[in-house]
Amino acid sequence: MNFDRILPIMNDRDTAGFFEACKNKTLVYRACQSCNATLNPPRAHCGNCGSWDTAWREASGRGRLYSWTTVCHQVHPAYGVPYTVVIVELEDAPEVRLVGQLNGSPDLCAGMEMQVWFETLEDGTVLPQWEPVEKIQQGKES
Amino acid sequence: MPARQTDDFGHQDRCAIVGIGSTEFSRNSERSVLTLATEASAAALADAGLSPKDVDGIVRCDHDHVTHNDLVCSLGIANLTYQGQVGPGGVGPCAMVGQAVAAILSGQATTVLLYRSLNGRSEVRFGSGTASARDAAVTVGGQGTYDEFFLPFGLMTAGQTFSIMAQRHMIEYGTTCEQLGSIAIACREQANANPAAQMHSKPLDMQTYLASRMISTPLRLYDYCLETDGACAVVVTSTDRASDTRKSPVLIRAVAQGCPPDMRGGMMFPIVMRDSITDLPAYSVASTLYARAGLGPDEIDVAQLYDCFSISILLQLEAYGFCEKGEGGPFAESGAIHRGGALPINTGGGHLSEGYIHGMNHVVEGVRQMRGDSSGQVPHAETCLVTGGPLPTGSAVILRKS
Numbered sequence A: 001m002n003f004d005r006i007l008p009i010m011n012d013r014d015t016a017g018f019f020e021a022c023k024n025k026t027l028v029y030r031a032c033q034s035c036n037a038t039l040n041p042p043r044a045h046c047g048n049c050g051s052w053d054t055a056w057r058e059a060s061g062r063g064r065l066y067s068w069t070t071v072c073h074q075v076h077p078a079y080g081v082p083y084t085v086v087i088v089e090l091e092d093a094p095e096v097r098l099v100g101q102l103n104g105s106p107d108l109c110a111g112m113e114m115q116v117w118f119e120t121l122e123d124g125t126v127l128p129q130w131e132p133v134e135k136i137q138q139g140k141e142s
Numbered sequence B: 001m002p003a004r005q006t007d008d009f010g011h012q013d014r015c016a017i018v019g020i021g022s023t024e025f026s027r028n029s030e031r032s033v034l035t036l037a038t039e040a041s042a043a044a045l046a047d048a049g050l051s052p053k054d055v056d057g058i059v060r061c062d063h064d065h066v067t068h069n070d071l072v073c074s075l076g077i078a079n080l081t082y083q084g085q086v087g088p089g090g091v092g093p094c095a096m097v098g099q100a101v102a103a104i105l106s107g108q109a110t111t112v113l114l115y116r117s118l119n120g121r122s123e124v125r126f127g128s129g130t131a132s133a134r135d136a137a138v139t140v141g142g143q144g145t146y147d148e149f150f151l152p153f154g155l156m157t158a159g160q161t162f163s164i165m166a167q168r169h170m171i172e173y174g175t176t177c178e179q180l181g182s183i184a185i186a187c188r189e190q191a192n193a194n195p196a197a198q199m200h201s202k203p204l205d206m207q208t209y210l211a212s213r214m215i216s217t218p219l220r221l222y223d224y225c226l227e228t229d230g231a232c233a234v235v236v237t238s239t240d241r242a243s244d245t246r247k248s249p250v251l252i253r254a255v256a257q258g259c260p261p262d263m264r265g266g267m268m269f270p271i272v273m274r275d276s277i278t279d280l281p282a283y284s285v286a287s288t289l290y291a292r293a294g295l296g297p298d299e300i301d302v303a304q305l306y307d308c309f310s311i312s313i314l315l316q317l318e319a320y321g322f323c324e325k326g327e328g329g330p331f332a333e334s335g336a337i338h339r340g341g342a343l344p345i346n347t348g349g350g351h352l353s354e355g356y357i358h359g360m361n362h363v364v365e366g367v368r369q370m371r372g373d374s375s376g377q378v379p380h381a382e383t384c385l386v387t388g389g390p391l392p393t394g395s396a397v398i399l400r401k402s
């Protein structure tokens, strides 16, 4: 039996720009044009300086692994275990972290370099996913 | 952390908890959450020597399915002058005590009932993910939930979120699974002495802990709290009025709530985007609480620390100043938090082993300690720290023997 993956809402006024950019294989984050504070998760107002002059900025697509968990107990029919949730900080703005999903339980280490790739789902939704730039050779099989 | 001698709104010891009540804790209560809330509330009022007619204030938790209206009707409360609500979720109970104090000291109520009721095993299981994940909704997020950044990537439960925090603590400080295990065992030992605890008859040793199945690395089955059907309630009044209640009142020394320095919105998942996920809002709660109490961590005799997971306790041991940042693991492993240790914690068994009443059973157990009738009674204990959920904000109270 096939179950549908969980999809992000595409028309939220604060966050749609992030997923729209993904359709063009572009990774973006929100930032303040006045004080350069990053605004993640995305929002229209800068709480740091009070400016409304905020915009999307393009990220390089490189990052570093901050933390992770390998999920062994399944809670959703479309998300078979094991899989690993990774938390990645952007190379361009390390205070901006994004979430990705890896299959299985790969060997990981904090600070390892990660690269974004874009996963296109059946309905056309595009999710930014992350994978290690270099796989760790030794250790258990993934 | 040195305690400043300030009580900025003059509340020290001016209100007291005069009644506590609980249902049994089970996997299937076979009755409604309203019935459970009514039973626990009636028991708390009887414990105080009061009746529903004496209650003029109710503060509820925003996650409770029982409304003010339901409980007023069910209990037969006739003259309610104050209705409050606090949250989110597990942050509720200690913040509810704070709001009761505020209502009483401002003259809006004299006798305030607090309750938390849930069929957490037989009806709504938190462990199965957020409502949107459970319902296999096609589309999630929006409206400031930010769920769209997490659920599609498979991050969908509190346990997974705390696992990411635990992993990061291991990265930064070398914390070990055995140290987390010592926390689970400390709670279990307390439950083994508490006949009302769900894990009363089930001992836990390190070998069993390490052999238990992994739920989400690095957290195992016994790092996770229980899922419980049950309810707890407490009655708060002014210390002046408390002189004619049935049992000796337990003084509310100080109350506090707090936020993280970099709030990231949403409810739970956006915390993984915070500057440091090993720094809890409890740091700011502790600073405010100790200053208001005129007490420091060295003057706390026993603590009831909110334990949705073992790692929650470890992080709070650091945040509430019982050890240095990063030292929570060795501190837990030293035996300090166990029965007979320097700072016994969760003396009824906590969420890990007594039952999961979303922080309210911690308040009830704190009162038992200050009355001197806990199954894990700490000799000569005069102060008890009780904490609320560690995310996304925080709350805590210090109780004192009268």
Ligand SMILES: [Zn+2]
Residues within 6 Å of the ligand: A032, A033, A034, A035, A036, A037, A046, A047, A048, A049, A050, A051
């Ligand atoms: Zn700004």
